[in-house]
Amino acid sequence: MPAAIILALTLIAVALSLPVAAVLGGLSLSLDAVFNDARLSATFGGFVWDKSVDFILVAIPLFILLGEIVLRSGLAEDMYRAVAKWLSWLPGGLMHANIGSSAIFAATSGSSVATAATIGTVAYPEIERRGYREPLFLGSIAAGGTLGILIPPSVPLIVYGVLTQTSIPELYLAGLIPGILLAAFFSLMVIGLCLINPDRDGERERPNLQLMLGALPQLAPPLVLFLGVVGSIYLGWATPTEAASIGVITALAFAAWRRRLTLSMLLAAFEGTIRTTAMIMLIVLAAMILNIVIGFLGVIQAIVALIGDLGLTPLQTIALIVVLYLVLGLFMETFSMLLTTVGIVFPIATGLGFDGVWLGILLILLMETALITPPIGLNLFVVQGIRTNGGSFHEVCVGALPFVLTMVAMIVFLIAVPDLALWLPRQFY
Amino acid sequence: MTRLYRLLYRLSRWSVWVCGFAILASTFLIFFEVLLRNVDRAVYVGSAEISGYVFAISITWGFAFCVFERAHVRIDVVYRFVGARVRLALDVLSLVALAVFAGALARRATDTLDETLLFQAVSTTPLQTPLWIPQALWAAGFIFFAGTCLFLILYILVLCLSGAPAREVFAAAGVEDEVASSAPKPPAARG
Numbered sequence: 268m269p270a271a272i273i274l275a276l277t278l279i280a281v282a283l284s285l286p287v288a289a290v291l292g293g294l295s296l297s298l299d300a301v302f303n304d305a306r307l308s309a310t311f312g313g314f315v316w317d318k319s320v321d322f323i324l325v326a327i328p329l330f331i332l333l334g335e336i337v338l339r340s341g342l343a344e345d346m347y348r349a350v351a352k353w354l355s356w357l358p359g360g361l362m363h364a365n366i367g368s369s370a371i372f373a374a375t376s377g378s379s380v381a382t383a384a385t386i387g388t389v390a391y392p393e394i395e396r397r398g399y400r401e402p403l404f405l406g407s408i409a410a411g412g413t414l415g416i417l418i419p420p421s422v423p424l425i426v427y428g429v430l431t432q433t434s435i436p437e438l439y440l441a442g443l444i445p446g447i448l449l450a451a452f453f454s455l456m457v458i459g460l461c462l463i464n465p466d467r468d469g470e471r472e473r474p475n476l477q478l479m480l481g482a483l484p485q486l487a488p489p490l491v492l493f494l495g496v497v498g499s500i501y502l503g504w505a506t507p508t509e510a511a512s513i514g515v516i517t518a519l520a521f522a523a524w525r526r527r528l529t530l531s532m533l534l535a536a537f538e539g540t541i542r543t544t545a546m547i548m549l550i551v552l553a554a555m556i557l558n559i560v561i562g563f564l565g566v567i568q569a570i571v572a573l574i575g576d577l578g579l580t581p582l583q584t585i586a587l588i589v590v591l592y593l594v595l596g597l598f599m600e601t602f603s604m605l606l607t608t609v610g611i612v613f614p615i616a617t618g619l620g621f622d623g624v625w626l627g628i629l630l631i632l633l634m635e636t637a638l639i640t641p642p643i644g645l646n647l648f649v650v651q652g653i654r655t656n657g658g659s660f661h662e663v664c665v666g667a668l669p670f671v672l673t674m675v676a677m678i679v680f681l682i683a684v685p686d687l688a689l690w691l692p693r694q695f696y
Numbered sequence: 697m698t699r700l701y702r703l704l705y706r707l708s709r710w711s712v713w714v715c716g717f718a719i720l721a722s723t724f725l726i727f728f729e730v731l732l733r734n735v736d737r738a739v740y741v742g743s744a745e746i747s748g749y750v751f752a753i754s755i756t757w758g759f760a761f762c763v764f765e766r767a768h769v770r771i772d773v774v775y776r777f778v779g780a781r782v783r784l785a786l787d788v789l790s791l792v793a794l795a796v797f798a799g800a801l802a803r804r805a806t807d808t809l810d811e812t813l814l815f816q817a818v819s820t821t822p823l824q825t826p827l828w829i830p831q832a833l834w835a836a837g838f839i840f841f842a843g844t845c846l847f848l849i850l851y852i853l854v855l856c857l858s859g860a861p862a863r864e865v866f867a868a869a870g871v872e873d874e875v876a877s878s879a880p881k882p883p884a885a886r887g
Contacts, residue, residue, distance in 0.1 A: 284775040284786050285793045286768040292797035312804030313811075316831065319755065320748030325726075328719055328751065504734050508747075512726035537716025538709070538761075545758025546767045553797070600769050643773065 273297055287603040291553035295560045302564055314559070315552055322508055323429055328544040329511035330420045333492070333518050334372075334381045335536035340522035342488050343372055343385045349482035356474040359457035359467075361397065362407040365390050366457070369411030370450040371486070373418040374493040375514070379638055383412025383646045387653040397469035401658060403460060404469075406639075406666025409646040410453055410673075413635035418446035420496055420514070423605060423631055425507065426551060430558075430606070431613045433623045435507045436500050437696060441624045441688040442631065445681060449632075452673045460669060488521045501695060550606050558610035571615055581619040585682060588612055589633065593675075596637025601645065605634055628688040629681055636674045639667040701851055701868070704844060708761045711840075715754035722747035742823045749830035756805075756837025760844040763794065766870040780866060787869040788852055795845035802842040805835040 273294065280290045299307045318324075337343055347368045354363035365386055372382050387408045394404050416423045419439035428435040461468040496514040499505040505513060522528040561567060574584060595604050609630065616626045638646045641664040651663050681687050725743040732739045762768050768790075775786055809831045811817075819825040848868075855865045 280793070281771050282774050283789065284770040284772050285790050286770050288768060289790070289793035289797040292800065293793060296797075296800055308800070308804070309807075311801070312806075312808035315801065315805065316752065316808055316834065319752035319834070320745075320830075322744040322748050325722070325744075325747045325751045328754065329723060332719065332723075499730075505730050508744075509726055509730045512723045513730065515720075515723045516727050533720075534713055534716065537719070538712055540719070541712045541715055541754055541758040542762055542765055542767045545755045545762050546769060548755045549759055549762070550769060598771065598773055600771060603769055603771075643771065 273301070287600065287607075288549040288553040291550065291557050291607065295553070295557045298560050298564065303560075307560055307563060311556060314556070318552065318555055319548075321429070323425065323435065323506070324548075326420075326425050326435075326508040326511045327422055327547065328540050329508065329515055330422055330425075331381075331543050332536060332540040333375065333420075333496075333511060333514045335539045336515065336518040336522055337372070337375050337489070337492070338381060338385050339532050339536055340518070340525055340527040342518075342521060342525075343368075344389050345485040346371055346489055347386060347389045349485035352472075352475070352478045352482040355472050357454070357458060358461040358465075358471075359407075359454070360469050360471050361390060361393055361399070362404055362457045362461075363454050365404070365407040366411040366414075366450055366453045369408075370414050370418060370446065371489050371493075373415040373421075373446070375420075375489050375496075375518075379413050379415040379635070380645055380649055382415035383409055383649045384653065386411060387650055391653050391655075394469075399469035400467045402662045402666030403457070403467050403669070404666065405650050405654070405663045406668070406670055407453065407457060409639045409644070409650045409663065409667050410670030411450070412646045412649070413638045413674075414446055414450055417442045417449065417628070417631050417635060419443060420507070420511065421631070422547070423602065423634060424627060426547070426602075427605065427609060427627045427630065430551075430555070430609050431623055431627070433627055434696075437624050437692040438627050439497065439500065439507070440692040440695060441628050444691055445628055445632065445677065445687050448680075448687065449635075449674070449677050452677060453670055456669050456673050492517055492521075547602060550603055554606040554610070557607070561610070567611055567614055570611055571618060574615055581621065582682075584619055585616065585621065585629075588616065589629075589678060589682075592630070592633040593636065593640075596633060597640050598643050599637065600643065601634040601637045604637060605630060622685065622689060624692060625681075625685045625688045629678065632674060632678050632681060636671060636678070639674075640671055641667075697851055697854055700847070704847060705764050708757070708764050708840075708844065711757040711837075712754075712761045715750070715757055718750045719747075719754060722750045740822055742821065745819060745821055745823055745825065749825075749834075753830060753833045753837060756834050756841060759798070759837065759841040763791075763841070763844050763848065768794065780862075784852075784866060784869050788849060791845050791849045791852075795842060795849065798838065798842035798845050802835070802838040805831075805838045809835045 277290055277294050281287065296308060299305050347364060350368040350371065351361055351364035354367050355361050357363050369382050369386050372385060390408055393399070394401055415421070419442055421439070421442060424438045424442060425435055427433065428438050492514055495517050496510045499510045499513055500507060519528060579587065592604070613623065613626065617623050638644055641647060647660070647663050647667060651660050722743065725741060726747055729739070729741040729743040770790060775783060809828060812827045812831050817827045819827055852865060852869050855868055
């Protein structure tokens with residue numbers, strides 16, 4: 268009975284917009300006080316310290332800092348314009364540049380919000396200039412941005428790896444093919460929609476080989492960054508954290524070369540980095556504490572037993588998990604969603620024989636979907652935030668809908684063919 | 697009181713800058729160690745250990761910065777549909793919830809520091825770092841985090857009781873009119 272009351276109070280607290288981390292922390296403290304006489308709480312200090320000095324977590328601020336530098340040095344803008352020259356002759360024009368440059372930016376940064384905000388700021392003025400129908404265009408920015416957490420280096424994959432003790436290099440390899448496929452599916456969706464109704468399209472440019480070749484040098488910095496970071500991991504030169512340091516220093520060099528490396532730029536990058544890192548880490552620490560407490564209380568075993576009693580096949584169980592996440596994703600901020608649930612979902616799924624690496628990619632895909640499903644979808648808010656014409660939020664949601672459907676198709680595809688994620692890691696490990 | 701608010705905010709921002717430089721310095725240290733290992737031979741520089749300390753300290757000081765910047769994640773399903781007064785109440789309630797959690801963490805962190813001091817604990821690495829040094833800075837960050845929450849609660853209450861204009865109270869509490877509060881502001885939009 269006390270458990271039911273505590274659970275109800277937790278849900279109410281979340282709905283009342285109390286900070287997620289504080290709710291999880293409060294939940295851990297009260298569970299421990301009620302069922303354990305607060306014996307576990309006495310160990311939290313040492314526990315939090317031990318977790319916080321973990322070298323693998325240092326990769327989080329470094330990858331965020333890398334994205335901040337790429338963003339603030341103007342590299343991302345140049346990249347967008349270069350990609351636009353290559354892709355804007357397709358039906359759907361610049362929308363492919365939105366998706367394509369998001370995919371490339373994702374390969375240098377681990378954040379979906381930063382990706383959507385960057386690409387969105389550059390792309391937005393083009394809507395009016397080239398006469399695009401706003402909703403689908405905005406949807407392509409929001410959806411493209413979500414690629415940031417699937418294509419390596421991805422911050423949520425690091426957190427997933429740390430929480431479930433899954434190899435991060437393997438997770439990175441596993442995310443690559445689904446990430447590229449998803450970007451391709453987004454583009455196909457845009458082409459299809461624009462062929463059905465050409466009104467959605469804007470003024471198209473003809474392919475101009477000279478311009479295309481001229482734009483190539485602008486694509487070099489992101490390529491160098493991506494190869495430097497990902498390459499050094501797979502050549503066995505560096506751990507993910509060390510690879511992140513290589514990325515940061517390369518990005519600093521590019522910024523300095525472009526004469527954009529100033530003190531105020533650095534300070535702004537620091538603020539952004541620590542703001543995002545601290546925001547993530549408070550929830551991570553709270554979730555880690557909660558996992559200890561509920562692990563101690565046997566909650567996970569109880570839930571696993573409960574699921575066992577339902578008599579579902581493994582496939583039905585995964586389907587149930589996917590549906591639950593899709594529903595949760597409508598309302599929850601994605602990072603909190605992953606962190607609060609992974610401690611329960613991981614043992615259930617791996618217990619049924621599913622691969623931990625594959626599950627990581629599936630959960631990231633579900634997080635991506637949650638980022639663009641209303642009413643709470645972070646990327647929808649970001650895209651709405653860059654609009655200057657005061658259009659309604661509803662339009663952004665409508666524009667994102669085709670991409671939500673694409674993602675759901677991708678999720679089904681990944682469940683049907685687990686090798687989409689698992690084939691590439693197998694070649695290396 | 698407003699002065700104190702600005703002072704604390706500025707202090708928090710400075711701490712973030714210092715931590716930022718520390719992170720950058722550890723980046724170079726890590727890079728240096730990787731370079732040495734791959735070009736010449738493995739040398740123990742201790743970059744993993746030091747950057748771990750820098751990370752632990754940076755996040756605890758960052759927690760307070762997130763309070764000032766309203767960056768702690770909140771789910772605003774209800775928040776967006778209520779008026780400014782209810783929002784104010786929810787904002788204060790949020791600060792109280794954060795203060796409780798921050799207070800508990802600060803207490804446990806201080807306990808850990810206490811033990812370290814008692815046993816004069818050092819790290820079990822070639823560096824043999826006296827652990828009280830990083831832990832003191834780490835625990836101080838938690839205390840500053842808890843203190844910031846408490847101060848903001850007090851500040852808003854004082855503003856309310858002194859009959860300050862509603863706009864001022866709302867600004868202090870960070871009541872937002874349009875933008876969804878669960879969204880951390882995108883870095884690009886901040887310039």
